[in-house]
Amino acid sequence: MLGKSKGTGLDGSFVQCAGCKKTLFKREFEDNLYVCPQCGHHHRLTWQQRVALTFDDGSFQELDSALRSGDPLEFPEYREKLEAAMAKTGMNDSVVAGVATIDGAHVSTAIADFSFMGGSMGSVAGEKITRTLERAAEDQKPAIIFCASGGARMQEGLLSLMQMAKTTAAVAKCREAGAPYIAVFTDPTMAGVLASYASIADVILAEPKALVGFAGARVSAQAQVTKVPDDFQKAEFGERSGMLDKIVERRALKQTLSSLVRVLGGGVR
Amino acid sequence: MLGKSKGTGLDGSFVQCAGCKKTLFKREFEDNLYVCPQCGHHHRLTWQQRVALTFDDGSFQELDSALRSGDPLEFPEYREKLEAAMAKTGMNDSVVAGVATIDGAHVSTAIADFSFMGGSMGSVAGEKITRTLERAAEDQKPAIIFCASGGARMQEGLLSLMQMAKTTAAVAKCREAGAPYIAVFTDPTMAGVLASYASIADVILAEPKALVGFAGARVSAQAQVTKVPDDFQKAEFGERSGMLDKIVERRALKQTLSSLVRVLGGGVR
């Protein structure tokens, strides 16, 4: 998450970078969009921060906020974990969906927040992603989805796995409707999310050094004796492997999204 | 080409295998579909032999046989080479097109014959391939094309290059019409032919050890220091690389083609 506030005499005016561990001025850190001015580490954002950095002021309208999980399997400790996550984040689940404008252009959007149970996808996250893509398809406007997830949510078992199919089906709807779909891989974008709606966006952007992969790094390494590249499962590795379009620094992200939204949404069919 | 007749007292009753160089009984060799019983070498076939081995007896009807090249660039020695090839093969160009039946099923077909200027594709070959695919599209029947070519025909310059686009466009027509297109890579299937209509067939079969590649082996080796696999640019290499569906021995080819024609041509749309 964010660089931790460091208890100093200046009551929270310093934070520590999660990358280089250096102490930073909080104000400077925030002005730099939560990117470490020393090492460039892109810190994870809450969904509210992401909205503020991406969309026109006040344009974001949340939708589907009432959806919450029903613990369908009565999975051990799931209810407790959900309640703790809700209390901690003030969210009902790991994804927030809505509509907004970016440089005046209307988009349907969803933002995953890693701080809610590792951004994991269960029935609720899957439903919100699906509705986000359906809204884009219906209104023929671009969808922008910010990914941040450890993968499918174990605690909803096969229901979570089926969210992979459901969200992918919604991507098919977008394609059929000619609605552009842009995914942004933020740290981390993994497993069941990566292996479904995330990887088949029309355009995929990623934040620098975001973790992007299918299997836990431990599993991958165990599975093979192959030498593992230094940046294995980083956005840079994904870019080199042809799996995404472009790594974009946070400061350039809004402008890039804005261009894409206007170009992809501006064609003649 | 075929194993050479060996001048013996038995007037041509022996041939020499082009693979293992062993002397074979001509009768046995022919009964074995021109495959060496010793080493399995699949000898090149004339188009007439291919027709005889593939289609129902007497079902092949040649079309477009009058097309011939006009030496549009007045390329040095081209006219002489064409005339020599015609005299040698009795063909007007490197591809013979027509319609036939296989186990009773109607197909549009083209057969390239390497003995005519190395099976090279100029305006005439390109036109015949295009018409073969157009006939398949129009009549909604499967197309079967036997490839055997060193590539585009240099002596027609850019006109030959454009045959790559033209024949590929015809494949697009087939796809749009829902007509199945099966290619058979025979020895050799190279360069401009491989990089156009040949590689994008719905199903690609190949004869064992057929040479299949983009660049002359010399060029490829020069271009990189990578270790070259032993079967580089052989059908087996292509199969391992995922570029074709199946290597089929000549004795099983008709049955495989027949199954494919009936399955792919028998769906409900």
Next chain:
Amino acid sequence: MAKSWKEWEKPLLEIDEALAKAKEIARKSPPDEQAAAEERIAYYEQRRDNIIRVMYSRLGAWEKVLVARAETRPYALDYINALCTEFVELGGDRRYGDDHAIVGGTAFFNGRPVMVVGQQKGRNIQERQYRNFAMAKPEGYRKAIRLFEMADRFGLPIISLVDTPAADPGVESESRGISEAIAASILAMFEVRVPSVAVVIGEGGSGGAIGIAASNRVLMLEHSVYSVIPPEGCAAILWRQPSEGAKAASALRLTAQSALELGLIDQILEEPFGGAHRDWDKATAIVGEGISEALAGLDGLSAEALKEDRYQKFRRMGKIAES
């Protein structure tokens, strides 16, 4: 609770052995001892059936996992060979390679042209390596996509046979985009305009399984399993003990029965007495019938209706409360 298939199946194997011996004795016995020998055989057969009845009537989630993974079960190619004629295996992704963990091709099923795709396990060490334990790499899913698109082009119903522990998680798979390949394969399954039926015949292992199972109808064999994560992996994450697989299996509700209750599959195909592995002929026939009926139920639907059926089917999946 049995840890392994071997341990769990032991009583049954013992009685099988005793039965085989009894039969051997009967074969060698003089005519006047035949009646007694036959009696002994009948006794063992009855005992065996009793044991089977007991074992299989109370299969827990973990035992289902063991049965689903049993090496004696029919695998994808066994079903294909039993149910299809003129199977022409097609290979290659036209990009990088041919993956032997996924097999596929055209065939006639009940005389009807179809496209079959299945995950294929191996029965011995060589085969298992050749098949990579049915863990497909990107090129496997890309081959599947190619076949799905071909089926779409020529109006062939698609039959998927699902049997994989998971997609291949190795470094090479990662570098060639295993995630993209799975997602694209699911996408292709939603885009085809032909009917599709998937049967989970053994292990339905998470993303690796759904990659070829986004079908109009999804059937599961009675003792097959379908899970978002291997139970051992779940246990390792939750309780830091892969050995707690049984506990995780039960928590994950990975049985066919749970999947049906949750509305995630259409039908359970009852296995022969003692499981598919004890009677391949019956097992393949049952699967054949299941596919037949499922396809019959889709007959006459237009391309658009088939797509919409598939969309709505998966669209409904999920359990949500509103606050």
Next chain:
Amino acid sequence: MAKSWKEWEKPLLEIDEALAKAKEIARKSPPDEQAAAEERIAYYEQRRDNIIRVMYSRLGAWEKVLVARAETRPYALDYINALCTEFVELGGDRRYGDDHAIVGGTAFFNGRPVMVVGQQKGRNIQERQYRNFAMAKPEGYRKAIRLFEMADRFGLPIISLVDTPAADPGVESESRGISEAIAASILAMFEVRVPSVAVVIGEGGSGGAIGIAASNRVLMLEHSVYSVIPPEGCAAILWRQPSEGAKAASALRLTAQSALELGLIDQILEEPFGGAHRDWDKATAIVGEGISEALAGLDGLSAEALKEDRYQKFRRMGKIAES
């Protein structure tokens, strides 16, 4: 006959140098010598223009090859940067890698959203290696396909900038299916429902070029070339002497003028005086205008009409006699 660009361009470079010196002298001359200095400059400029006129008025096929390959010519990205705004470069084939020999992305061209794809050469050793001499590998064509399909999905006209000696002929390219990639790229270009314009800005090298040039309109810069085989390769095959490239170039008729005569391209874009490399601003403006006009000519055509236009255009290509 000049063997190389350097040798051929030598007289021009000498006069350029003399001219530069004259200007330097003028800069340093006292006011009363200015008139003489200016006169000298004018003299050299006139001489230079005469030389250019002589050299460029009788460019043989081989000299065209030299000019088309000149390292001082604007390359694809130079045109993109000059002609487009908000270019967002998109990368990756979603299969294996990202190929820097082909660049592409979305942009606004004359304020209109477009997709641009081009083969990109490098200007120094590092760049040339990074760009692999603009010889694309399979992943380059597969990236192009992805962008073509995206353009199709969103109704963006496709602009191709062709400038490659050939597709990459290496062992790795072969193993990942360079032939398939080229063919599939051509196929994709025929399947898109949007207008497409290709401009050969330098070398149109055989399959490598046509892989991104199966467009509704194909334009060639005046001194660019387009050939089924590099002239050196042709000479090596026909006369076993790569050095006979000039002879082969002439036999192959690889100039823009021949291509137009043979009905294989739509238009020649006249280059600035002395060639595109002597005036990038004018060169890029000319190419921009050419593209603009070509796109304008396709405006209002329906998706079907655009596809049919493309089909018929290439369908006609070929010279055939009937016996």
